[in-house]
Amino acid sequence: MTAFDIGLISLAAMCLAVSAGMFVPIALMACSFVGVWAIKGSPELASKLLALAANDAISSYFFGVVPLFVLMGFVVSEAGFGRDAFDVANAAFRRMRGGLAVGTVGANAIFAAITGISIASAAVFTKIAVPQMIRHGYTPRFATGLVAGSSVLGMLIPPSLLLILFGILAEQSIGDLFIAGIVPGLLLAVFFSLGIVVMATLFPGFVGQPQGQGEPRETPAILLAKAAPITGLIILVLGGIYAGVFTPVEAGAMGAIGALGLGFAMGRLSLKSLWTVLVETGLVTATVCFLIIAAQMYSRMLALSGVPAGLGSFATEAELGLWGILLIYCAIVIAMGMILDSSSIMLILVPLMLPVIIPMQVDLVWFGIVTVLAVEIGLLTPPFGLSVYIIKATLDDPNISLGDIFRGAAPFALIMVLVLALVLIFPPLATGLL
Amino acid sequence: MSQREKPQQDVFPLRVLDYVTQALNVAGSVLILLLMVLVGLDVAGRNLLASPISGVPELVTLSIVAIVFLQIPAALRQGRMTRSEAFPSWLHRAAPGLGKTLATLFDLVAMALIWVIVRSTWSILPRAWERDEFIGAIGDFTAPVWPVKLILVVCGSALILLFGARIWRRFTR
Numbered sequence: 098m099t100a101f102d103i104g105l106i107s108l109a110a111m112c113l114a115v116s117a118g119m120f121v122p123i124a125l126m127a128c129s130f131v132g133v134w135a136i137k138g139s140p141e142l143a144s145k146l147l148a149l150a151a152n153d154a155i156s157s158y159f160f161g162v163v164p165l166f167v168l169m170g171f172v173v174s175e176a177g178f179g180r181d182a183f184d185v186a187n188a189a190f191r192r193m194r195g196g197l198a199v200g201t202v203g204a205n206a207i208f209a210a211i212t213g214i215s216i217a218s219a220a221v222f223t224k225i226a227v228p229q230m231i232r233h234g235y236t237p238r239f240a241t242g243l244v245a246g247s248s249v250l251g252m253l254i255p256p257s258l259l260l261i262l263f264g265i266l267a268e269q270s271i272g273d274l275f276i277a278g279i280v281p282g283l284l285l286a287v288f289f290s291l292g293i294v295v296m297a298t299l300f301p302g303f304v305g306q307p308q309g310q311g312e313p314r315e316t317p318a319i320l321l322a323k324a325a326p327i328t329g330l331i332i333l334v335l336g337g338i339y340a341g342v343f344t345p346v347e348a349g350a351m352g353a354i355g356a357l358g359l360g361f362a363m364g365r366l367s368l369k370s371l372w373t374v375l376v377e378t379g380l381v382t383a384t385v386c387f388l389i390i391a392a393q394m395y396s397r398m399l400a401l402s403g404v405p406a407g408l409g410s411f412a413t414e415a416e417l418g419l420w421g422i423l424l425i426y427c428a429i430v431i432a433m434g435m436i437l438d439s440s441s442i443m444l445i446l447v448p449l450m451l452p453v454i455i456p457m458q459v460d461l462v463w464f465g466i467v468t469v470l471a472v473e474i475g476l477l478t479p480p481f482g483l484s485v486y487i488i489k490a491t492l493d494d495p496n497i498s499l500g501d502i503f504r505g506a507a508p509f510a511l512i513m514v515l516v517l518a519l520v521l522i523f524p525p526l527a528t529g530l531l
Numbered sequence: 532m533s534q535r536e537k538p539q540q541d542v543f544p545l546r547v548l549d550y551v552t553q554a555l556n557v558a559g560s561v562l563i564l565l566l567m568v569l570v571g572l573d574v575a576g577r578n579l580l581a582s583p584i585s586g587v588p589e590l591v592t593l594s595i596v597a598i599v600f601l602q603i604p605a606a607l608r609q610g611r612m613t614r615s616e617a618f619p620s621w622l623h624r625a626a627p628g629l630g631k632t633l634a635t636l637f638d639l640v641a642m643a644l645i646w647v648i649v650r651s652t653w654s655i656l657p658r659a660w661e662r663d664e665f666i667g668a669i670g671d672f673t674a675p676v677w678p679v680k681l682i683l684v685v686c687g688s689a690l691i692l693l694f695g696a697r698i699w700r701r702f703t704r
Contacts, residue, residue, distance in 0.1 A: 117633065120614045165567055343574045347573075354571045372560070380556075382599065
């Protein structure tokens with residue numbers, strides 16, 4: 098058996114173990130350990146590889162700021178800036194058909210500019226938007242599906258943890274990636290909103306019978322007071338990055354400090370809530386980073402087996418062309434999204450794909466946006482749609498099943514496929530601002 | 532998500548293990564807060580006083596490994612570690628015995644793998660200590676690497692015990 102065969106078998110074994118319900122990082126570690134042992138014939142070497150990866154895989158400045166981006170997301174939601182964004186966006190779209198739903202998308206787009214993780218958006222808007230939408234006559238299925246769908250904006254509109262991860266993997270400028278995410282992110286928000294209006298008109302059975310929201314309760318002065326802190330945070334985070342005051346990597350810490358300062362100053366945070374947020378941040382960070390460590394072990398094993406290089410030469414010999422490869426790639430990413438979470442998919446696939454597409458003169462910033470879009474579709478597809486699970490857990494309502502949320506999210510996943518196709522066909526959508 | 536067991540239902544060693552897990556979790560959370568302050572001071576120092584704090588990237592680099600390993604036992608205990616639930620929950624309904632066996636097998640594999648990591652890290656720990664291994668640049672800022680390796684060994688051991696506790700709990704109730 099050649100090293101290449103072992104690599105392929107380990108890929109299959111990993112998929113099997115993950116589907117069978119093994120913890121994903123453990124499955125990755127097990128496959129890397131056995132894989133290296135089989136390739137090199139030495140269990141000693143295999144255990145050294147595991148230990149080395151555990152010690153140094155995330156030991157870099159870039160990974161070091163992961164908890165700070167997570168912290169920023171949770172502080173911003175704990176301080177109630179998500180509700181402010183919701184109220185402001187809602188006031189803007191009040192008169193439209195499906196205005197509350199469009200307002201939720203708008204609020205997510207605003208919120209995305211002050212957080213770098215989708216899970217924060219999914220959790221916040223489940224609490225704020227879903228009850229209000231159901232009260233105003235939307236079906237629970239549509240309301241939860243909408244929140245799942247629009248939560249992906251958090252990863253596309255900068256700052257974004259996934260874009261940082263891609264930047265590290267592909268050695269691209271994170272600042273460039275952030276700029277490239279803006280137009281596709283806004284495009285997605287616009288398409289979501291158009292989709293809502295169309296669905297509300299054509300499929301009232303799916304959307305429900307939204308009632309009018311009556312006269313606005315908030316005066317312009319109150320709305321302005323709500324918009325000000327969010328605007329301030331956006332200016333602090335994005336302005337700071339592009340004015341060169343701090344790097345995109347430091348933006349997480351600065352955003353968290355800014356949100357903490359505002360939250361305490363406005364009396365919205367207490368030491369107790371800060372502690373809750375810190376513990377939650379730690380748990381999310383540990384889960385994500387442990388996965389990253391395991392995925393690094395796995396990709397080192399794969400590199401030893403020669404599978405990435407083999408795939409590269411296979412792709413060139415098969416003369417699939419750039420389009421063939423990109424379409425297959427997107428299909429695999431979306432399929433993997435059904436069982437894995439976003440960062441694992443990127444950690445497994447991007448190192449496999451880079452040797453294939455770099456010789457084809459592809460703009461890697463554009464490729465990064467394509468990857469993140471495709472990966473995020475997986476957040477909405479069963480059986481393992483992370484956003485959907487978070488909504489289900491946050492909602493804690495036995496009357497709304499996982500299946501309901503997945504069905505509600507389906508149209509939004511389709512709209513994402515449409516935007517992905519647009520970005521594939523018109524690369525300037527991503528790279529135009531650079 | 533997490534099946535919340537009441538601590539008093541557990542035998543004494545498992546309760547101790549839960550306290551240790553919680554203590555590690557607290558240490559990790561405090562470290563995150565320190566990290567935020569550190570990066571903030573660095574940015575402020577650089578822009579306002581034109582004097583960056585030396586060693587911030589090195590400290591961030593070291594502490595992320597510590598943070599992850601301090602928190603991962605708590606993440607496992609609270610049922611937060613990533614996995615696909617579809618097949619196990621089906622198997623648990625269709626054939627509970629088989630489901631338990633498979634889950635136990637998976638836990639044993641996890642224990643073995645973490646043990647491999649802990650053992651190999653343990654064997655390089657004395658060397659890191661004796662040779663005074665560090666990161667950073669001499670004359671500017673250096674930090675020893677052994678504390679992080681020690682944290683990895685301690686937390687890895689806790690993780691092994693927690694996987695064992697999962698098996699114990701699975702068969703005692």
